[in-house]
Amino acid sequence: MALLGAQLVITLVMVSVIQKLSPHYSFAKWILCRTGLFRYLHPTDDELRTKGGVPKERPAKSKHKHQNGVANGTGSSQFHIPRSIEVELETSPVLERDVVHLRYFTEYQWLVDFSVYAGIVYLCSEIFHYFYPLKQEINLSMVWCLLVIFFALKLLSSLTVLYFQSEESIGERSMVIVACLVYLLIAMIVLIIDERILETGLEDAYTSFNASASKFLTDQGLPSSGPASKIVVKFFLALSCGVLGALFTFPGLRMAKMHWDSLKYCRGNRMLQILLNVSFVLPFILVILWIRPISRDYLTVRVFEGMQQPLLKPHVFETLRLLLVIFVVIMRFALMPIYLQSYLNLAYDKILDLRKEAGRITNVEFQKKISSIFYYLCVVTLQFAAPLILCLYLTLMYKSLGGFSWAGIFKESVVLQHECAADSDMAVMPTADLDPNPEQEFNILESAQSLQASFASLKNVFSTEVYKGFLGFATWWSYFTLFATSSLGIVYQSYFNKT
Numbered sequence: 001m002a003l004l005g006a007q008l009v010i011t012l013v014m015v016s017v018i019q020k021l022s023p024h025y026s027f028a029k030w031i032l033c034r035t036g037l038f039r040y041l042h043p044t045d046d047e048l049r050t051k052g053g054v055p056k057e058r059p060a061k062s063k064h065k066h067q068n069g070v071a072n073g074t075g076s077s078q079f080h081i082p083r084s085i086e087v088e089l090e091t092s093p094v095l096e097r098d099v100v101h102l103r104y105f106t107e108y109q110w111l112v113d114f115s116v117y118a119g120i121v122y123l124c125s126e127i128f129h130y131f132y133p134l135k136q137e138i139n140l141s142m143v144w145c146l147l148v149i150f151f152a153l154k155l156l157s158s159l160t161v162l163y164f165q166s167e168e169s170i171g172e173r174s175m176v177i178v179a180c181l182v183y184l185l186i187a188m189i190v191l192i193i194d195e196r197i198l199e200t201g202l203e204d205a206y207t208s209f210n211a212s213a214s215k216f217l218t219d220q221g222l223p224s225s226g227p228a229s230k231i232v233v234k235f236f237l238a239l240s241c242g243v244l245g246a247l248f249t250f251p252g253l254r255m256a257k258m259h260w261d262s263l264k265y266c267r268g269n270r271m272l273q274i275l276l277n278v279s280f281v282l283p284f285i286l287v288i289l290w291i292r293p294i295s296r297d298y299l300t301v302r303v304f305e306g307m308q309q310p311l312l313k314p315h316v317f318e319t320l321r322l323l324l325v326i327f328v329v330i331m332r333f334a335l336m337p338i339y340l341q342s343y344l345n346l347a348y349d350k351i352l353d354l355r356k357e358a359g360r361i362t363n364v365e366f367q368k369k370i371s372s373i374f375y376y377l378c379v380v381t382l383q384f385a386a387p388l389i390l391c392l393y394l395t396l397m398y399k400s401l402g403g404f405s406w407a408g409i410f411k412e413s414v415v416l417q418h419e420c421a422a423d424s425d426m427a428v429m430p431t432a433d434l435d436p437n438p439e440q441e442f443n444i445l446e447s448a449q450s451l452q453a454s455f456a457s458l459k460n461v462f463s464t465e466v467y468k469g470f471l472g473f474a475t476w477w478s479y480f481t482l483f484a485t486s487s488l489g490i491v492y493q494s495y496f497n498k499t
Helices: 006-021 027-033 045-052 062-067 105-131 140-165 170-191 202-219 230-247 249-265 270-288 296-301 314-334 336-344 346-355 363-375 377-401 419-432 444-461 464-495
Strands: 038-041 080-082 090-093 360-362
Touching (some): 038 336, 038 346, 045 080, 080 363, 105 140, 140 170, 140 249, 202 230, 202 444, 249 270, 249 336, 249 377, 296 314, 336 363, 346 363, 363 377
Antiparallel strands (some): 080 360
């Protein structure tokens, strides 16, 4: 088989599909425009004048109008109306021509559509690798997954940076900083928990990485006991966890607000309320599946009375844990239109709250309160989708690079944790006899073999055990922060917000 073989074919075909189909078919547009979402339209100035008892403007001379800015559409078109004005808001379906002009629509469309294409590439690669396992090849589907994670983090970062660029977002800015410090503290506490309690795999990952890196540096003529101490590695891990927690803060709070409003709008549908609550609680189930005493030990070690063996075998438990992540993401996206409609309904709720206030308000401010909800629809959609996509593709990388198998439910999958090391040794052996003599002419073959041996040694540094530890911890932390911020938002909605 040629270099990279079928993987390269799958990648090239998907690149062609993206180029040809993306302008015409978009899953991101379908979510917004084909799922029955509707928005509220703000009343016109004439309607506000009629309902508010404001007399119409008397026509003025052209020169006078130009001086007051009416000719340019500014100035005299503003008038005051009572806050308690009774106005019926009209609704309109969310159409493609409306959403393409919204802020962050392009970024939202690219992230969702690219994640779908990356999922297809990953699925095709996994099916192919099931019948033809990888042999000294790079898994190109991991490059697609890594790109999705990069785009999700980039968009979450850009949304968070907005709070630091606006002069009116002092409270939000302070909350992001406090959340970062709190999650940094929590991560430091988590990282000192014994792995017999929290199944992170970081200890084995660090041991494998340190030994492999030390051997690689020694082979390159740089004697070393290891690239970094354990405390330095854990410090930077905790710092990364704090940053990720800060990025998840407002998406989690927004998710909690939409969940709370969705339950309010679905009071007459008990089944839908159950689905919404199950969808909200499932990330907590994922979090406790990494806690050994109440998950792995309980399901794979303990033998209940009347049984001869545990409920699950270890490889079945690993596979079920991975499948549950996919189920959670699919369920959240299936309920996504309900959450987005609950957000769009905020325009109507704002008018109801405004009617309870005394005083007057300008027509422009009244209309902005309604139109701003739809204006930030794509921002809210990104806050909902980006954390889920990030969690999903971290899990897919954890599965593939950690040596797990989707078929673990049916048969036991053997994880060859030192497969890379064995391959590296085999790759180095033929070049061990090559003693380069400075007096000899430059040999291209010897240089290529030496470069191949160095690359194989570098690949050995990032073994299956290293990926399993670090990606496993990153996956678990993403579930934890997603549920923690959402739970904090629910507490706020329950006790501190008027309903």
